[in-house]
Amino acid sequence: MHNNLVTYRLPAPPLHPRVSDLTVYFDGACTMCAHCRTLFAKRAALIPLRWVDARGQDAVAMRAACPGLCDELHVATSDGAVWAGANAFRMVLWASAGWHTFATWLDFPILHELSSFFFDWLAAHRVFAGQLMGIPVCTNAHCAAKVHRT
Amino acid sequence: MNPWESNVLLPAVYGLYAAVSIGLTVWLARVLGSNGALFLRDVFPEKDELARAVNKLLVVGFYLVNLGWSALQLKGGRASTLQEAIETLSTKLGTLLLTLAVMHFANLLVFQRIRSRTRSRNQLAPFRPDTWVNPYAQQSGYVQTASAAAPSAGV
Numbered sequence: 001m002h003n004n005l006v007t008y009r010l011p012a013p014p015l016h017p018r019v020s021d022l023t024v025y026f027d028g029a030c031t032m033c034a035h036c037r038t039l040f041a042k043r044a045a046l047i048p049l050r051w052v053d054a055r056g057q058d059a060v061a062m063r064a065a066c067p068g069l070c071d072e073l074h075v076a077t078s079d080g081a082v083w084a085g086a087n088a089f090r091m092v093l094w095a096s097a098g099w100h101t102f103a104t105w106l107d108f109p110i111l112h113e114l115s116s117f118f119f120d121w122l123a124a125h126r127v128f129a130g131q132l133m134g135i136p137v138c139t140n141a142h143c144a145a146k147v148h149r150t
Numbered sequence: 151m152n153p154w155e156s157n158v159l160l161p162a163v164y165g166l167y168a169a170v171s172i173g174l175t176v177w178l179a180r181v182l183g184s185n186g187a188l189f190l191r192d193v194f195p196e197k198d199e200l201a202r203a204v205n206k207l208l209v210v211g212f213y214l215v216n217l218g219w220s221a222l223q224l225k226g227g228r229a230s231t232l233q234e235a236i237e238t239l240s241t242k243l244g245t246l247l248l249t250l251a252v253m254h255f256a257n258l259l260v261f262q263r264i265r266s267r268t269r270s271r272n273q274l275a276p277f278r279p280d281t282w283v284n285p286y287a288q289q290s291g292y293v294q295t296a297s298a299a300a301p302s303a304g305v
Contacts, residue, residue, distance in 0.1 A: 016274040047273075065283040081279035090277055104276050
């Protein structure tokens with residue numbers, strides 16, 4: 001007696017999926033992230049944004065699906081498309097009313113690299129950037145952690 | 151009395167101006183109506199009646215504004231000589247055409263802004279996703295299980 005696993009061949013996911021809404025998984029323990037969330041929440045959004053703390057109960061299953069969820073900014077659609085790090089940052093800009101057109105330019109080669117560098121630097125130096133922006137620095141050890149890219 | 155003196159040609163100028171301005175307004179309204187309908191069908195998908203209604207309202211507004219402006223522009227000018235009559239007519243028509251052009255492009259801008267706001271939802275993502283997950287993973291409490299065993303077939 002043996003178990004037969006039924007394999008379904010799914011169609012390949014689209015290279016550029018349709019986006020009707022976005023869920024942003026941010027680090028709730030980071031004051032910089034919370035400040036950025038407040039800034040974006042005040043702006044009008046062309047694509048509805050749902051903000052979820054990556055360390056909270058609402059993200060339990062997503063943490064299992066994406067092991068690096070708490071280490072980097074993640075953005076996901078309801079269809080399962082996920083962007084991480086600098087790509088997630090660009091998607092949040094694209095979803096905002098005032099930054100929508102600018103975000104599409106960030107797909108061009110030089111601007112793409114510059115924006116990736118900017119985001120990686122910001123993520124790795126949150127304490128210093130927070131001090132520059134006048135944001136209260138979080139006191140736990142997590143905020144001082146550098147972002148390690150695999 | 152010399153027919154080329156004392157603005158005698160002014161009524162002719164008025165008549166020509168009225169004919170050209172009305173003809174232009176009607177033609178432009180038809181262009182706006184037929185092509186604007188395509189924009190509005192995109193803005194109101196699956197709501198053809200609403201798109202048609204909005205289109206008709208916009209066309210009525212267009213007629214009112216342009217015919218009103220043309221009527222206001224009618225008065226005035228000198229047409230004592232043929233040269234003056236032609237100059238007066240061309241000045242009036244030029245002003246009208248420029249006004250119609252400004253209104254036409256303003257309408258296009260309004261259409262485009264309405265359309266781009268609507269299309270921004272459900273747009274294609276400009277950047278490729280880094281990974282894909284099971285969509286149900288985003289629902290809280292869902293835990294993916296292993297595949298269920300199929301009934302064995304006579305072992």
